[in-house]
Amino acid sequence: MRFREKVYVFFTALAVLIIVGLLFYIIFDIVKNGIRVISWEFISQPPREGMTKGGIFPALYGTLLRTLLMLIFVVPVGVFTAVYLNEYGSGKNFSKWIRLAINNLASIPSIVFGLFGLGFFVLFLRLGAGLLSSALTVGLLTLPLVVVSTEEALKAVPNSYREAGFALGATKWQVIRMIVLPQALPGILTGAILSVGRGMGEVAPILFTGVAYYLPYLPSSVFDQFMDLGYHIYIMTTQSFNVELTKPIQYGSTLVLLILTFSLNIIAILIRSKMRRGRLG
């Protein structure tokens, strides 16, 4: 390679270095400033003294609860959408429409989901602004993740498995339920984990569908308003009357959210790469 070309290649490598460096710097900065704040008390106590002291428990609780609720909706819908695409509907026009819709859902800006959640779940279905409306709104946003991940796993199940099932006299549904789905379990799990990782950090879709600035009590039903970790970070940094004073709390909250979403994504990556390696034999 000529010298000039080496320089060009060096620049492309530099681009990688810059991106990876920035990523690590973000993590480093948040860990460095956040780690001092995190303690058992910070995780388990509610905010005190006008949210300038204390912990983040209600926000953490709200985030976990709305994400759990979201899973109940998004996993069956996502998994069976993928089952339809891969097992029943290959080649059908309906499948083409489903794919188009999934692609679209993946590209709609999150704030538009928020508007939809307000117009449809909160006002039209009269679910009110609360955990359920937020969970459903965020669920729609993460649906494509579950579908794509499950479909990849379904595709990886060898056709001979299905044929063996049919040869033993099993019906289509029995083959799906007893052979295909158990085989695809790691893929389904990956999808579910990814959707949780994504859903937890989303703030825009819940702005008008149920999140609250501060609540002195924990939500007791799915229709109650809730506090949320991501939203907590947002209001502490922009709406709080003393941003400097609460800076440690902001960093602590951000670190907790980052740890949650990152660890989930890393788990998903690990499962997936293990799955791929297993398939290659």
Add this chain to the structure above:
Amino acid sequence: MEAKERIAYIVVSLLASVAIVSVILIFVFIAKESLPVFFNPEIKKEANLRIFFLTRDWQPIGLEPKYSFLPLIVGTLKVTLVAIVVALPLSLGSAIFTAEFAPRRLREIIKPIIELFSAIPSVVLGFFALMVIASWVQDIFHTSSRLNAVTAGFALAFAVIPITYTICEDALNTVPRELKEASIALGATKWQTTIKVVLPSASGGIFAGIMLGLARAMGETMIVLMVSGNAAQITWSFLDSVRTIPATIAAEMGEVAFGSAHYVTLFFLGLLLFSITFIINYIASILLERTQKRLRGER
């Protein structure tokens, strides 16, 4: 037995149709809430297409509310432009390096790391931008306000990079080996092959990656809400505070009266945003499909 099979099929089909129904409902409900802009005479007095696109001020609160979209559109374009200018060279450069020059082992480390970027919630990126990037921008450009289009655009680039990188890298990878080998056999160097053979063959995919990055930057809410400064104004400078369409919706929807002109206007903004990203996404998917077909040798 027969009945059970049929029930299973029906249930699966019903669950599979949720995605289609949702997309339709999303469009219908956002359109429905913004329709009064055309049909309700009371609302039309305060908010109509002429006001949206031919006046200059966005001042929704006050005795005489003003609902011009222009400052919001200008703001959105500004941050999007900065984001793409920062993200494109970085993500395309990285894609070229990983797809063409990196050893396989290294490649398998780089890819997941860059893709991990997309696992950072946007509110965390916004927070980091507020704490760190805003100070960088202020130090470099000596601006009066820390929060401006450059800060927001820079932060947005973090959200754009994983998308553009992944799609560009995929596009480069689908270029058939025979093409590269033919070029090398003719005496071209690896770099010449990359620039003159691989990049042109993958151009459709790369362009799609840029477009999807654009759509992401335009629609991103939390980052811009936190670091753009949120001042609706029309200026030429990128170092002025700006207010974007998604940030406006996010900041104001919580405080409006249901059914008021302001409420309808915000939904109309949402409809606009939805339509733009829909069109961009559609074009990008066609581009991707076409490139893949061509590279597989189909016409």
